[in-house]
Amino acid sequence: MLEMLPNAQQWERGPKITAIGGGTGLSTMLRGLKKYTRNLTAVVTVADDGGGSGVLRRDIGMPPPGDIRHCMEALANVEPIMQRLLTYRFTEGGLAGQSFGNLILAALNGVTGSFEEAVSQMSQVLAITGRVLPVTSADVQLEAVFENGARVVGESKICDVKKQQDCRIHHVELIPAKPKALPAALEAIREADLLLLGPGSLYTSVIPNLLVAGVPEAIRESDALKIYICNIMTQDGETEGYTAADHLEALMDHGARVDLCLANSAPVGEGLVERYRAEDAAPLVVDRERISAMGLELVERPVASEGGDYARHDPDKLAAAVLELYRQRAVRIFRGKNRYIIEE
Known part of the structure; x- marks a missing residue:
C-alpha cells in the first residue's frame, strides 16, 4: 500500500x-x-567521463554534468515545455548526442566561475525541491582494479575491459585519491x-x-x-x-x-x-x-x-x-x- x-x-x-x-x-x-x-x-x-558529459569535461574542463542534471530534472518544478527542453538531445552536427540541460549547466559554469555555483543557480532556475550537490568539486577519474590485477582508468571503459578480463571487479579508486x-x-x-x-x-x-x-x-x-x-x-x-x-x-x-x-x-x-x-x-x-x-x-x-x-x-x-x-x-x-x- x-x-x-x-x-x-x-x-x-x-x-x-x-x-x-x-x-x-x-x-x-x-x-x-x-x-x-x-x-x-x-x-x-562526478566521475563520469562518457557521452555528452565526457565531451564537456574534455572540451571545457568542467566536471561531468550528466548525473547532476538527471537529478535536477527529477526535482524540477517547471512547465512541461521546460522539462522537454532539459531532456532534449541534439541529433545532428557538432552537438549530436549532447543534452540541452548539459549545455545550460556548461554556460552557467562559465558565467559563475564554479561548477558548484552553476548547480546552485540552475537549481533556482528550475525551482527544484530540495538540493542537488556534487560530492566533490575536484576533477576526478575512476579506476577499476580487477581480481586478476588488471586496471583501467575511465568510468566509460570499465564495462568493456571487464568483459575482456572475464573476472570480477576487486575494487575501484579515484584519481587523485581521496579528493576533498x-x-x-x-x-x-x-x-x-x-x-x-x-x-x-x-x-x-x-x-x-x-x-x-x-x-x-x-x-x-x-x-x-x-x-x-x-x-x-x-x-x-x-x-x-x-x-x-x-x-x-x-x-x-x-x-x-x-x-x-x-x-x-x-x-x-x-x-x-x-x-x-x-x-x-x-x-x-x-x-x-x-x-x-x-x-x-x-x-x-x-x-x-x-x-x-x-x-x-x-x-x-x-x-x-x-x-x-x-x-x-x-x-x-x-x-x-x-x-x-x-x-x-
Missing part, C-alpha cells in the same frame, strides 16, 4: 533525507521522494534523518561517492537510519552474477555501513528477463541467509515498475516503501537546533 501523501505543513517539516549515488536509479527515486518532504538532498558522483568533499555534502550527510545509498550502478554510481575524503566517515558517524536500496537487475559489464549480499559486501569493502537492505519482491516479466539475459543480466538474487549473517536487516517490497521496456523501480512505490521503513524504525527525538537523533 502506498503511503498517504503529506499535507503542505507535513511536507515542509518532512524528514531530512540525503540520497547518495548517481545515474538513472537515483533520479528515479528522487521523483517519488520529493512528494513526501522538501528537505531532500541528492549527493551525486564539498562541505555542504558532508553537512547534508551528518544532518540527515534518513540516509539512502542507491539504487544505481554499484561501482560507477554509488561507490565513487564513498571514495571522497570524509564521506564514509560521515555516513558511519551519522545517527540516521541508513538504507541500501538494491537494484532490480544485475548489470552487464559490472555486476554479472552478483547477489544482493555481494553488493552489500562491495559497499562495506569501500567503507560504507548500512542498517537495512531494501530489495524488490515483485517478479520481473518473462519478456524482460529474456531481454536482459541476452545482455548477460538477470534479476538480482536476494540471498537472505548471507545478509542476515552480515548483521543486516532485509526488507523486501514490490517496488518494481509494472510494464515498460526496462526493469526499473517505480518512483512512487519505492518512495512509499522508504518512508514506511523510516516511520516504523525511527523515533525522532528533538535535541535542539532542528536536529533529530534517530533511535531504534
Whole structure:
C-alpha cells in the first residue's frame, strides 16, 4: 500500500533525507521522494567521463554534468515545455548526442566561475525541491582494479575491459585519491534523518561517492537510519552474477555501513528477463541467509515498475516503501537546533 501523501505543513517539516549515488536509479527515486518532504538532498558522483558529459569535461574542463542534471530534472518544478527542453538531445552536427540541460549547466559554469555555483543557480532556475550537490568539486577519474590485477582508468571503459578480463571487479579508486568533499555534502550527510545509498550502478554510481575524503566517515558517524536500496537487475559489464549480499559486501569493502537492505519482491516479466539475459543480466538474487549473517536487516517490497521496456523501480512505490521503513524504525527525538537523533 502506498503511503498517504503529506499535507503542505507535513511536507515542509518532512524528514531530512540525503540520497547518495548517481545515474538513472537515483533520479528515479528522487521523483517519488520529493512528494513526501522538501528537505531532500541528492549527493551525486562526478566521475563520469562518457557521452555528452565526457565531451564537456574534455572540451571545457568542467566536471561531468550528466548525473547532476538527471537529478535536477527529477526535482524540477517547471512547465512541461521546460522539462522537454532539459531532456532534449541534439541529433545532428557538432552537438549530436549532447543534452540541452548539459549545455545550460556548461554556460552557467562559465558565467559563475564554479561548477558548484552553476548547480546552485540552475537549481533556482528550475525551482527544484530540495538540493542537488556534487560530492566533490575536484576533477576526478575512476579506476577499476580487477581480481586478476588488471586496471583501467575511465568510468566509460570499465564495462568493456571487464568483459575482456572475464573476472570480477576487486575494487575501484579515484584519481587523485581521496579528493576533498564539498562541505555542504558532508553537512547534508551528518544532518540527515534518513540516509539512502542507491539504487544505481554499484561501482560507477554509488561507490565513487564513498571514495571522497570524509564521506564514509560521515555516513558511519551519522545517527540516521541508513538504507541500501538494491537494484532490480544485475548489470552487464559490472555486476554479472552478483547477489544482493555481494553488493552489500562491495559497499562495506569501500567503507560504507548500512542498517537495512531494501530489495524488490515483485517478479520481473518473462519478456524482460529474456531481454536482459541476452545482455548477460538477470534479476538480482536476494540471498537472505548471507545478509542476515552480515548483521543486516532485509526488507523486501514490490517496488518494481509494472510494464515498460526496462526493469526499473517505480518512483512512487519505492518512495512509499522508504518512508514506511523510516516511520516504523525511527523515533525522532528533538535535541535542539532542528536536529533529530534517530533511535531504534
